[in-house]
Each structure stands twice: as C-alpha cells, then as structure tokens.
Amino acid sequence: MSFEWFVALRYLRAKRKTRFISIITFISVAGVAVGVMALVVILAVMNGFEEEIHSRIIGINAHVILLRFGNEPITGYDALADEIEEHPDVVAAAPFTYTKAVLQGYGGSDGAVVRGIDLARESRVTEILSNINPPLEDLETEPGGLPKIIVGDELAKRLRMSLGDTIVVASPFDRVLTPMGFMPTIGRFELASLFSSGMYEYDQSLVYVDLEESQSFFGLGDGVIGIAVKITSPYDAPLTAASIVESVGGFPYRTNNWIELNRNLFTWMKTEKRVMFWILSLIIMVAAFNIASTLIMVVMEKMKDIGIMKSMGATAQSILRIFVFEGLVIGVAGTIIGSVAGYVLAVLLDRYQFVSLPGDVYPIETLPVAMHGLDFVFVAAAAVAISFAAAFYPSWKAARLEPVEAIRRE
Secondary structure: OOHHHHHHHHHHHOOOOOHHHHHHHHHHHHHHHHHHHHHHHHHHHHHHHHHHHHHHHHHHOOOEEEEEHHHOOEOOHHHHHHHHHOOOOEEEEEEEEEEEEEEEEOOEEEEEEEEEEOHHHHHHHOOHHHOEEOOOOOOOOOOOOOOEEEEEHHHHHHHOOOOOOEEEEEEEEEEEEEOOEEEEEEEEEEEEEEEOOOOHHHHOOEEEEEHHHHHHHOOOOOOEOEEEEEEOOHHHHHHHHHHHHHHOOOOOEEEEEHHHHOHHHHHHHHHHHHHHHHHHHHHHHHHHHHHHHHHHHHHHHOHHHHHHHHHOOOOHHHHHHHHHHHHHHHHHHHHHHHHHHHHHHHHHHHHHOOOEOOOOOOOOOEOOOOOOHHHHHHHHHHHHHHHHHHHHHHHHHHHOOOHHHHHHOO
C-alpha cells in the first residue's frame, strides 16, 4: 500500500476530535448511495417502459412495409410476397389493405382505419391472434351471414357495440353513382371479435376485415396497398428494408419500417431518459457538497499532521493525493452501496410488482423493469467523477499549506 493510501485510510478510521465530522462523513456516503440507487431504479423502470412499448408496437405492426410510390395498389401480391420470403433476413410476408372509413354503431359514429388482412398469413407477421378475443380461425364470410369485422375494444366502447352486433362501415372516399347522385360506399359487418393491444392509440382507431372483402368494398380490384414483412432482427429494420427493395427490383417499390414510423415516440423516450439522468444526478451533487465540507473540516483538523508530513519530506502532490483518495473512498463506498441497493430494489419491483398503475392511463398495470449493465457503469462513473471533483478543491488547499504555518497555528 502506498504512503498516500495508508494515511487516507487511517484518517477515515481514526477517531475524530469531534463526532460532527464523522456524522457528516456518513451522511456523505448515504447521500451518494441514495442518489445512485435512485438513478439505477429510475433508469431500470424507464428501460422497462421503453422495451414494453417496443414489444407492443412490434406485436401490432410489421417490421417492414413494402409499398408502391404514390400508394398505388400492388397487383400480383402473392408472387411478390413469396419472392420477399426468399430473402435471408425475412421470416414471413402478408399482403394487406389500409383505408380510412367511418363506423356507425349504437353510440354514434367515429372514424377508424380499416385494415384488410388474410388472418392466417397476418398471424405469421404480427401477434394479432394473441390480441383478439374471442379467437378466430379466419375472417371469411359464412353462408347467409354478414362479413366479419374485428374492432378495437376502446372503439367498441365508444360506439357501444358488443359481439354479434351489426356495424355500418361507410367510405366517403369510395363513392358509387345512384339515382340520388354520388353516395359513399356503405356496408354492414358483424362484430366477430375485439382487438386489445394495450396501446390506446391503436385500440381506439383500428379495425380488421377480410382481405378479399376489403378489396371488393373499397374498389381495389385484385390489388393491395402493401405487404407487411416480419424480419429476423427488428432493430435492423432500416437496413433490411433497403435490401428488400433491392431484391424485388427497386422502383416503383418503396418501404417504411416500424422504427421510422414511430421515430418521434422513440426520440421523446430517449430524451426523457437523458433528462432524468441529469436531474437525478443533482442528488449526487448535493452529496458531493457534503464530501467537500467533510474534507475541509478534516484538513482543518489535520493541519498539524500536514505540517509534520511536509517537514519530513512529503510533497504537495502526496498531500493532494491523500485527501483526494479520502474523498474517493467516500464516493466509491456510496456508489457501491447505492448500486447494490438499487439492484435489489429493481429486482423486488420486477418480481413482486408491488407498484400498480392505473390501467386507463398507462398501457400496463405494473412498473416494468429492465436493468442494463451499461446504465450501472454510467451511473457509477458519474458518481465517482462527481466525488473526485468535490474532493479536489479541499485537497488542493491542503497541498498548498506551508509546513511552518501549519505547525505554528497549532
């Protein structure tokens, strides 16, 4: 052990002339520990929210969507989907239509997005089967019955509709000529299942109908609006999307992906996480003032010792390191205690879920937790850096003391 470390540790263990300095030392360690613990837990919860939102968006939307420029209908989509599935990074592909319409129920009318799908193929691309209740094998119209429709549960509540009810769908963008002039296309559908993803934005605006029924109803002929694609690595969607377009010949095809479509949401979540990190770092900075005040009082208490050590040949750099090491020990001790306490609290939150959330406000009912190793590294590095900065000024002042002046004051 070096001379500086030996003296720094002796100063920490030595009995003080006044207990007040020891109390402040413990408060400094506790302050750093509380700040680190708060940062670790908050970042774990925000990571959990981010991953939960990602998983729900991925479960509802395809990773990549193949479209035509000008949103022109895609014909020959079965062969095109088969070609896309031959791509090494593609898991499955499913054609779909996508049109805005007005739904009429017992509770009034409301706008919605009508998505035409082949349920069997769509279930290979998204998690629609796990989001609908009761489960359906297909959306094909039964003989003598009305076409089936799946409605988001929030939208069904607003329209006051329940399973088995008849819903009127009107498309103001697709008009037919009648003796009364041009009229919007109107159809009747049977509410066969409710869609619940946990994301209010989707549950209050999204409905599903059979692909062939939507083609007929909206006048698309044998075309579709796009092809939904599931890939092996969702977070590589932008690169894979470009590769898919190239594999099908490029123009007139283009792509969207789930990351670009939700870029604003993801940017907001990252910004919020960054801001929370800096705000909660203020707790550690408050503890840093306690470290500085502790070292200032230790320097005043050990002034005679500093004078003696300097007169015996200790350099100013050695004195500086003694008190810097003392401040770092306080900071590192608080960081270790806070990291362990934060980890334990995050594990308890994840396992026992004793913090509940209002279901009508948040898409989940308990706090999600996801701990990342890099977060622990960043928090620990920030805490130690702040502790070092707080310890430097008192240590620098101690290093500048002249031996004769230090001893004479005693």
